[in-house]
Amino acid sequence: MTTRAAVNGIDIAYESFGSPTGRPLLLVMGLGAQLIQWDEEFCELLAEQGHHVVRFDNRDAGLSTHFHDHGVPAMGAAPPYLLDDLADDTAALMDALGWPAAHVVGASMGGMIAQTLAIRHPGRVLTLTSIMSTPGPSVAPPTEAAAAVLMGRPAEGREAVLEQAVRTWSVIGSPGYELDHERIRAMAGLAYDRCFDPAGTARQLAAIMGSGDRTALLAQVKVPALVLHGEADPLIPVAGGRATAAAIPGARLVTYPGMGHDLPRELWPSFVAEITKLTSA
Incomplete structure (x- = not known):
């Protein structure tokens, strides 16, 4: 069941899995992605390992507050918010929980x-577990093909959006694992029906680009950290994961051959095992 919490001056939509007495585990999704991109089965696997799992929609995604009044940010213009604000939303959601x-x-x-x-x-x-991410937008630039997908014109109409999703994941997904076209279409359909806001994705992208590099600041992080990354990721190449692990003192890096910029079902047991090892230490 989706619940909304009033946090940081906006509403954040979230869902939970597992016992409230479990270890609290917050799942944070990526650019333009909704909470449903954390697959229910994946969330249940984490819950089975003793976690109380919460997945949520970031601002400008899904059923959380959208900043429609800001439209699509102009190139070079100040973004309406930064990653700092998204992080503050996350902390405020923890307060609500x-x-x-x-x-x-x-x-x-x-x-x-x-x-x-x-x-x-x-x-x-x-x-802290950082998956297929980077300490800064210029640390591990995307391939030309992946950049074209990221910056491409959004499709219009439900069927066109589903077809675009298949084309997108064909470029940035995991070449070492079979691409499930029907699952991609089904997930894209669920996301479209739940909320379709390409301008919101553009505002999130502006937040990424406007937030700069975190490499030096990550040296302050003292908590146990895990970095998971695909060795075949064209959107955020594996150099981004290596840079993240190098920046956080004591972070453990695990890379996966054949994994692109997605979460292949075949690797879920490994992801869950690695996360559980970290949270139960």
């Missing part, structure tokens, strides 16, 4: 938010 601190897992832009949360609110993060 009654969590003094939590284990935080972020994917892609979610990893950037999780990193920023650990920097800005160090006492709120028990452990």
Whole structure:
């Protein structure tokens, strides 16, 4: 069941899995992605390992507050908000949940938010897991093909959006694992029906680009940290994961051959095992 919490002056939509007495685990999703991109089965696997799992929509995604009045940011213009604000949203959501601190897992832009949360609110993060992310937008630039997908014109109409999703994941997904076209279409359809706001994605991208590099600040992070990254990621190449792990004292890096910029089902057991090892230490 989706619940909304009033946090940081906006509404954040979230869902939870597992026992409230479990280890608190917050899942932070990436650019333009909704909470449903954390697959229910994946969330249940984490819950089975003793976690109380919460997945949520960042601002400008899904059922959380959208900043429609800001439109699409002009190139070079100041963004309406930064990753700092997204991290503050996350800390405020933890307040609403009654969590003094939590284990935080972020994917892609979610990893950037999780990193920023650990920097800005160090006492709120028990452990940090950064998946297919980077300490800064210029650390590991995307390939030409991946950049074209990222900056491409949004499709119009439900069927066109579903087809565009298949084309996108064909470029940035995991070449070492079979691409499930039907699952991609189904997930894209769910996301479209739940909320379709390309301008919101553009505002999130502006936040990423306007937030600069976190490498030096990550040296302040003292919590146990895990970095998971695909060796075949064209959107945030593996250099981004290596840079993240190098920047955080004591961070453990695990890379996966054949993994691109997605979370292949075949690797879920490994992801869950690695996260659980970190949170239960």
